[in-house]
Structures are given as C-alpha cells and as structure tokens.
Amino acid sequence: MFKKILLAVDGSEHAIRAAKIAGDLARSMKSDELRVVVAYEPIPPYLGEPNLQVAINARLQEAQEILKRAVDAVGDSNIDLHTDLIEGNSAEAIIEVAKTRNSDVIVMGSRGLGRLAGLVLGSTSQKVVSHAPCPVLIVR
Ligand SMILES: Nc1ncnc2c1ncn2[C@@H]1O[C@H](COP(=O)(O)OP(=O)(O)O)[C@@H](O)[C@H]1O
Numbered sequence: 005m006f007k008k009i010l011l012a013v014d015g016s017e018h019a020i021r022a023a024k025i026a027g028d029l030a031r032s033m034k035s036d037e038l039r040v041v042v043a044y045e046p047i048p049p050y051l052g053e054p055n056l057q058v059a060i061n062a063r064l065q066e067a068q069e070i071l072k073r074a075v076d077a078v079g080d081s082n083i084d085l086h087t088d089l090i091e092g093n094s095a096e097a098i099i100e101v102a103k104t105r106n107s108d109v110i111v112m113g114s115r116g117l118g119r120l121a122g123l124v125l126g127s128t129s130q131k132v133v134s135h136a137p138c139p140v141l142i143v144r
C-alpha cells in the first residue's frame with residue numbers, strides 16, 4: 005500500500021508538517037518512491053526582457069529552496085526521492101503529476117501561504133481533494 009507517495013509543498017508551516025508525515029509514512033510503508041512537487045505561478049510575458057528572466061530566476065530559486073526545506077523535513081530513508089518543479093496552477097499541477105506518475109497517495113497541508121484566515125481548507129487542498137485520482141492525506 006502507498007508505494008508511490010506524492011508530497012505537495014509551498015513553503016508553509018503546514019507543508020513542512022506534511023513533509024514530516026510523508027517521510028514517516030514512506031518509512032513505515034516501505035514505499036518505493038517519494039515525489040516532492042512544488043508548483044509556481046507562470047510569470048506574465050508582458051514583463052519583457054531583462055525583467056522577465058530576472059523574475060523567472062527568482063521564482064525558480066525560491067521554488068528550489070522550498071523543495072530543499074521539504075526534503076530536509078522528510079528525513080533520511082532509502083526511498084527513491086524525486087523533486088518536481090512545475091510551472092502552472094498548483095492544484096492542476098499536483099493532480100497532473102499524481103495521474104502521470106500513478107501516485108498511490110497525495111500528502112499535503114490543509115492550508116498554505118494564503119491569507120484568508122478561517123478557512124478549513126485552502127484553495128489548493130480543496131481542489132485537489134475534489135479531483136484527485138487517488139487518496140489524499142491532508143495534514144493540519
Ligand atoms: N504552489 C504549490 N505547489 C505545491 N503544493 C502546494 C502549492 N500551494 C499549496 N500547496 C499544498 O497545498 C496545501 C494547502 O495550501 P492551499 O490550499 O494553497 O492553502 P492557502 O489557500 O491557505 O494558501 C499546502 O500546505 C501545500 O501542501
């Protein structure tokens with residue numbers, strides 16, 4: 005069960021908690037693969053050069069740092085660890101990866117970096133829970 009785990013992270017505290025649980029789950033399930041996904045919003049091309057390239061680089065660097073913090077939180081294991089950096093809408097990217105990689109479970113936070121206090125589920129987690137092709141473990 006849960007041989008292939010997809011962990012979605014956005015740099016939030018919830019996502020770090022999700023990363024720790026994904027690591028524990030992978031170790032206890034003796035999973036084969038843990039794939040960490042971060043999606044970043046497309047950068048509008050109307051920025052023009054050189055601003056466009058500067059904005060792209062900044063966003064890629066930020067996403068790399070988010071991935072690195074998540075991988076640290078996952079902790080050590082013998083599991084095959086992959087990281088995916090995807091441009092596009094967060095929920096659509098997560099669902100697409102889960103489908104193409106045949107993930108057995110998606111692990112993610114209930115909330116993220118959004119500022120709408122009071123919501124139980126954020127916009128990404130709500131959309132993923134509604135359309136995911138596999139079970140979703142929501143970490144509070
Ligand atoms: N850009 C993203 N890439 C990957 N995962 C994400 C992204 N944004 C959110 N997530 C995942 O979804 C969880 C919930 O975030 P979200 O639904 O966006 O809440 P909020 O509306 O508070 O930002 C996060 O903890 C993270 O696991």
Ligand SMILES: [Mg+2]
Pocket residue numbers: 014116117118126127128
């Ligand atoms: Mg969000």
